[in-house]
Amino acid sequence: MNALIFRWARLHELTAPEWHAVMAAREAVFIVEQNCPYQDADALDAQSWHLIGTCDGLLAAYLRVVDPGRKSVHAGTFYAEPSIGRVLTATAFRGKGFGQQLMREGIAGCDRLFPGQGIRISAQSYLLNFYRALGFVEVGDEYDEDGIPHFEMRRT
């Protein structure tokens, strides 16, 4: 299997087929696989950088970086930092290191686009070690988001 090829884009720069592939992957993972009915396409999509990783012409991995000051988890408070979210590897491509490659590219992109600002994420609790290995540290206690346990994590 070939390596991931990365593409960064704002929402308006993506073609319709690219955006369709992103939404199909997000729905497959976060709504169907995780059995969680929630509003996936949201206003933050227009306030984010989208990172698509393709392998052999297929969308294999994806994340978005929400612009600083836009992401809110607790009512009325916003992350001052850029925030990586919707991190996924399509099921057919898991366990090959793509998730880690995707996050490393996401972190490098944040450092390039928003130098010195750090990164804050809302991480599903079962992936604490995945994010710790990438330099993220928990901030505060576990909380519920759309019925799934999460930790806020920060990378300086």
Ligand SMILES: CC(C)(COP(=O)(O)OP(=O)(O)OC[C@H]1O[C@@H](n2cnc3c(N)ncnc32)[C@H](O)[C@@H]1OP(=O)(O)O)[C@@H](O)C(=O)NCCC(=O)NCCS
């Ligand atoms: C999390 C996810 C992106 C990992 O993708 P992946 O391409 O399979 O991950 P990698 O092959 O790069 O694995 C990287 C490391 O994370 C670990 N890891 C991967 N999936 C894991 C899981 N479900 N639970 C615990 N650890 C996991 C791997 O063991 C590996 O560790 P190692 O380097 O010590 O071997 C993928 O499982 C996924 O899309 N999950 C569903 C969506 C999701 O929950 N996203 C996160 C929202 S916060």
